[in-house]
Structure formats: C-alpha cells, structure tokens
Amino acid sequence: MTMMKSTEDRVRYEASGGIACVRLARPPVNALDLAMVHGVIAALGRAAADDGVRAVVIASAVAKRFCAGLDITALAGRSPDEIRTLVHELYVGLFDAQYQLGKPSIAAVNGATRGGGMTLAVSCDVILAGKSATFGYPEIDLGVLPAIHFVHVPRIIGRHRAFELLFTGRPIDAEQAATLGVVNSVVPDAELETEALKLAGAFAAKPEATMRAGRTAFMRQIDRDYRRRIAEAVEDFCQIVATESAQARLRAFAAKDRPE
Numbered sequence: 001m002t003m004m005k006s007t008e009d010r011v012r013y014e015a016s017g018g019i020a021c022v023r024l025a026r027p028p029v030n031a032l033d034l035a036m037v038h039g040v041i042a043a044l045g046r047a048a049a050d051d052g053v054r055a056v057v058i059a060s061a062v063a064k065r066f067c068a069g070l071d072i073t074a075l076a077g078r079s080p081d082e083i084r085t086l087v088h089e090l091y092v093g094l095f096d097a098q099y100q101l102g103k104p105s106i107a108a109v110n111g112a113t114r115g116g117g118m119t120l121a122v123s124c125d126v127i128l129a130g131k132s133a134t135f136g137y138p139e140i141d142l143g144v145l146p147a148i149h150f151v152h153v154p155r156i157i158g159r160h161r162a163f164e165l166l167f168t169g170r171p172i173d174a175e176q177a178a179t180l181g182v183v184n185s186v187v188p189d190a191e192l193e194t195e196a197l198k199l200a201g202a203f204a205a206k207p208e209a210t211m212r213a214g215r216t217a218f219m220r221q222i223d224r225d226y227r228r229r230i231a232e233a234v235e236d237f238c239q240i241v242a243t244e245s246a247q248a249r250l251r252a253f254a255a256k257d258r259p260e
Helices: 034-049 080-099 116-122 138-142 147-157 159-168 174-180 189-204 208-223 226-241 244-254
Strands: 002-005 011-016 019-024 055-060 065-067 105-109 112-114 126-130 134-136 185-187
Touching (some): 019 189, 034 080, 055 065, 055 189, 080 208, 105 116, 105 189, 112 116, 116 147, 126 189, 134 174, 138 159, 147 159, 185 189, 208 226, 226 244
Parallel strands (some): 055 105
8 A cells, every 4th residue: 555645744645456545634624725736636646647546536534524615715815826826726627637537536525515625526427425425515605606616517417406506505415415416326424435445446347448448538528618618617716706895705704704
C-alpha cells in the first residue's frame, strides 16, 4: 500500500489491491480551499498514472461530513483573481482530471454534502450514499450562484425539479437523492466504504484495456459541450460573487452573523 499526503494533510491517498482511495481530510467539514482542490486533482492524476490502479474511490476521513463546499474564507474579501483561480480549478480542473482518469471513479458520500461538495461528488462516475447523507445547494442563500449545478443538475433530474432545488437551497436526504437519480444507491452508514470498495473491485476485475477504452468513449459521448458550459459557469459565479451584496453575505456567514 502506498500513501501520499497533500499540503497540510488536506487530502490522503492510499492505493492497494488495484484500488486508490482519495480521502478528504480537512476537519471539521472538509471545506474546499485552493490547496485542497489541488490535492484532489493531484491524487486523481496520480491514480491515472499508476497502471496498478484500476478504480478510484473518493471518500471522507471526517465523520458525518463528506464536504461542506467552498471555504467561505476563500471567497469573502478575496481578490477577483484569487476567486477565479479557485473556482476554475474546482469546475474545470476537476472535470479535466476526471475526464483524463481512464478508470472508474466512485464517490462514497457520508453525511452532509453541499455546494462544492456536490461538484466533487457528481464529477465521479458513480455515487454511493450512506443513509445519513444529505445533499444541497445552499449558494443562493449566501447571495451567490450555484452556477456549475445549472449545467449538470437539470440533465440528471430534469429542469423543473432542478430549478426548485437550486433556487430554494433546501437540502434533501439520501433516499430523496436516490429517487431523483442524484445517487446510485443508499447503503447503511457502517457499510458505505465496504460497498464502495466492493463496487470498485468489480470494476477493477474487468478487462483493463476494455474498461479504459470504454470509459474514454463514455466520457467523450456524454461530454458534448459540457466543458465549454462549465467554463461559462466560472464566469457566472465570479461575476456575482464579486458584488458587494454577495460579499456582505459571505462576510456575515464567515462571522456567524446574519446579513442586514
């Protein structure tokens, strides 16, 4: 087994038995800053380059939290260039890393998953959820746009249901997420990682050349103009997050206060 640790131990990488596990490890809620996003992208790149790795699982090392989304302190009071760099890496850099992975990826979602955490989960080929997992897009309540989710959520659950979730910001539980098609299946919390590894093992046991070629063809077919649309989502997000009203809400949230 090999292990890699990224900056400040935000992301842990382990590879064993043909399966790479990428673990989010930034307590208390795995909030995404630039170093953490880079850590995930680097881990995916390492898995892609390792011929011994046949499948990848992205999971959390933090109990009852998969990923709370973008770190608000990485948005509030930051320069437009800093924000653009972070959002571009999360939207476009992560997509490119998954596109070029060449092997199946599985998100094992435990506990709360919001905003940028949803971006991370849906970048994977399969999503498994523990029974206690919850999902949501709270960006609208912070005065910013869930721009990347405009691209993929309507494709997954349909226009009207997508609009309701994205513009109310209300969370949904694991069973609701499965009914909508956001996740593949729901399993008991204690069995989540076991089930994710079992599925990864099933993928890893398939003919390697066929799986690599098949996934590449699959990604090419579903891509269409997806990459262009997520690049546009970067612009949509950055334009609104730079406004004073959005920055006021972000600062208030960071300070655990309510905006005027």
